[in-house]
């Protein structure tokens with residue numbers, strides 16, 4: 157007796173998977189979170205903006221950690237050579253001292269809003285909900301398949317537009333932030349476009365069945381929830397959290 161195939165839905169065409177990702181993002185990406193909306197409208201206090209920068213640093217410093225975990229899942233030298241670029245983008249070029257990396261630019265963003273880099277580096281003031289959200293993302297990338305781990309980075313399809321909105325909003329509403337602080341976002345717009353295109357091409361190449369494609373959407377949804385939870389924690393912390 158042959159195995160029935162009719163109970164398995166056929167894979168969507170690549171364009172449909174992409175449409176579904178974009179529809180999910182339009183609904184669930186953190187550009188719609190009330191904290192981000194308030195940020196863009198100019199409604200954040202200085203203390204709230206600082207709280208966001210400090211807590212997002214916890215996310216930033218774990219990005220190269222989760223990318224190293226993904227790297228270990230890639231069985232192919234060419235893929236690893238390409239993916240390792242993400243670690244360097246954040247930690248700096250391997251032959252340098254880190255000053256050209258995104259982590260350093262985020263530390264300068266901290267200084268631009270009045271936060272000492274030693275405070276950011278110490279981890280003091282990171283909210284419990286932010287720790288859990290970031291742990292959730294790192295552990296997801298540790299335990300998931302390479303397809304799911306790479307798919308979870310696809311929120312970056314939406315990050316460049318959000319960062320462009322953020323840059324304009326900060327220049328307009330928060331002129332007290334030293335302009336040098338915006339450098340992280342200015343550099344990241346191009347990196348995010350390149351990284352999300354690369355990840356999308358890998359996802360299309362690896363997601364051959366409908367099951368795979370459903371896992372891609374689930375991984376993407378999970379990552380939207382990580383980003384959403386992080387902002388929930390920042391939004392609801394209250395001024396007592398600001399030290």
Ligand SMILES: O=C(O)c1cc(C(=O)O)c2c(n1)C(=O)C(=O)c1cc(C(=O)O)[nH]c1-2
Nearest residue numbers: 219308309310311312314315318319344383
């Ligand atoms: O400021 C943002 O809204 C935002 C969002 C995201 C994202 O969508 O995951 C990332 C970043 N920034 C970012 O700076 C960054 O380096 C980054 C790496 C990744 C990832 O999942 O690999 N996402 C993001």
